[in-house]
Amino acid sequence: MKRDSRCWGRRALAGVMCCAPWLAAQAALTDNLGTSVVAMSLGNAVTADPPGLDSIHFNPAGLARIEVNTRADAFFGASIRPYATFTQPDGFDIGGWKSDPIAGMSTSPVKQTLYIPGIGPLHARLPAAVGAGLGFALHTPNSKWTFATASYVPQAVGIDRSKNPNDPANYDGSTVIIQRLVFLSPSAAYKYSDTLSLGVSVPIAYQAFSLQTNMRMPNELLGIIGKLQQGWCGPNGGDNPVDEFGFGLCGGGKQGMLNPFNKVGAMQFNMTAPVDPTLNLGILWEPKDWFAAGAVYQFGSQTTLTGRFQFDAEPMLQQFVYGVWHSLQGPILASTFGMPTNIPSVQAGNASMTLPFPEHIQGGIKIKPFRDLQINVDANWTNWSRWNKLIFNFDQNVNLLEMARVFGVANPAQLVIPRGYTSPVHFGYGVDYTPGYGVHLRLGYEPRKSSVPQSSMDLISPLPNLNVKSIGLGYQSESGTRLDLTASYAHGSFNLPANTSCNLNCNNFFNVIYNPYAGLDVSGGIYVRYFGAAISRPF
Secondary structure, X not given: OHHHHHHHHHXXXXXXXXXXXXXXXXXXXXXXXXXXXXXXXXXOOOOOOOOHHHHHHHXXXXXXHOOOOXXXXXXXXXXXXXXXXXXXXXXXXEOOEOOOOOOOOEOOOOEEOOEEOOOEEOXXXXXXXXXXXXXXXXXXXXXXXXXXXXXXXXXXXXXXOOXXXXXXXXXXXXXXXXXXXXXXXXXXXXXXXXXXXXXXXXXXXXXXEEEEEEEOOOOHHHHHHXXXXXXXXXXXXXXXXXXXXXXXXXXXXXXXXXXXXXOOEEEEEXXXXXXXXXXXXXXXXXXXXXXXXXXXXXXXXXXXXXXXXXXXEOHHHHHHHHHHHOOOOHHHHHHHOOOOOOOOOEEEEEEEEEEEEOOEEEEEEEEEEXXXXXXXXXXXXXXXXXXXXXXXXXXXXXXXXXXOHHHOOOOOOEEEEEOXXXXXXXXXXXXXXXXXXXEEEEEEEEEEOOOOOHHHOOOOOOOOOEEEXXXXXXXXXXXXXXXXXXEEEXXXXXXXOOOOOOOOOOOOOOOOOOOOOOOOEEEEEEEEEEEEEEEEEEO
C-alpha cells in the first residue's frame, strides 16, 4: 500500500508538471491541421504515444510498436471560412481622395478548392476540402525492425472567393492554394530495447502553389496625380489642348485618369515542385506503463517551385502611359522614373520561386494517473520565420511592375512580397479515457498563437490566434481492427486599424506592394472545422 502511495505521488507530480505549460501556451501557422485523425482528437499531442502509421509524421520511432503487418486508411473533410469587414476611419485621405468605395463592405461567403497533381487547381468550388490517406506497415515476427510508408497532407490551404466579382477580398487573393501532399514516405523504426525505440522517415512530397488575385494600389502618389488630372484635364480627361506640349497627363483620355481605388490589373501564378523530399528523425522512451516521452525533428527544405505566371492590365495605367509617352515633355519624365513605353493587356511567361518548407521540432510526454485515463502534453516549434518574404522570378521584365520603379521596385523581372512571419512555441494537450470494451473517448485542446503577427496579417493568410478544440471516439476490436472518428472546431479573430499591417492597410508613400486596403480599418477572423475517420487493420 505504501509503495502504491509513492507510485501515485510520482504520477500526480508528473500530472502537475505537464499541466504547468498551459500558462504559456502559444501556437503556430497551419502545423498538423488535419494531418492525422487520432492526433487531431488529442490536440496533436502524440509524440510520446504515436498513433499507428501516423507515427511516420509525428514520431517515426512509434512504428516500432506495430508488431503485425498493418494497413491504414483515412478520410477527412475540412472547411476554412475567413471573413473581413472594411471601415473608413475619420480623417481618411489618400492623396486627396477621401472616400474608398469598398468602405462599409464585408467579404462574401468562401468555399474551398484543391490542387490536383498533374492537372492543376480544381475549378469546382467545394463546401469543404476533402482528402484521403493510405499507409502500410510491415513487421516480421521477432524482428526489431518495422518498415512503413504512407500518403498524407501535412499542409493544405485552399480558399476560393471567386464567385462574387465585387467581393472586396478579391484584391488580396481571389483563390489561394498552398498544398503539400506526401505521396510516399519510406520509413523504418528500430526497437533498441524494451523501453527505447528509434525511427526515421523520408516524406517525399508534391508541393503546389496557386494564387489568383485582382490588384489595386491605393497610394498617395497615384491619388495626387489623379487629383491633378481632374483639375488640369477636365472631367473627360482630354479637355486641355496644351497638355500635349507638357507631360501628357491628359493624353490617355478619360480611361487614363488615375483613381487610387480602381483596379489596375490582375495576377495569377500556378507553380509546383513535383518531388520534394525531407527527413524526420524520432525517438520514443517508454520506461513505465504509466509514463513515456518522445520527440521528433522534421527537417525542412528550400522548395523550388516552377510554373507559369500571368499579369492582366486594366486600361487605366495603359492609357496613362500612352498619354505620357505621346507628349512633348512626358518622355523625359517617363525615362527618369523608368516607366515602360507600353503596358500590354496580357503578359505571361515562366516563373520560379523558393517556398521554404520550415523545419519542425516537437516533443512531449504521456502519463496515466489512472489505468483508464491518459494525459498527453506536447510542445511544438516551427521555423516560420523563414517566410520573411516570398520572391517570384520571371523570365522577362513585367511591364506592369515597371510602373512601380518610383516606389523602389528596382527589378521588374522579380516580385518581392513581404511576409514577416515569426516562430512561436505552442503546446498541445490531449486526454484519452478508456471505459473498457476497446472504446476510447478523446479530448484535445491546442491554443495556437499565430505565426502571422498583426504587422504582417493579410487576407492571403488570415490566421490570427486560434484555439483548436477536438473530440474523438475510437474502438479497437479483439482482432486488432481500429476505427477512429474525430471532429474539431477553431475560431480566431483580428482587428487591424489603418496602418497596422503593411501587408494589408498601410498608406505610407512607398508601401505600394502590397497594401490594397490602404488607410482602412480591417477586422475579421476565420473559422476552421474538421471531421475525419480512420480505419486500420492487420493483413
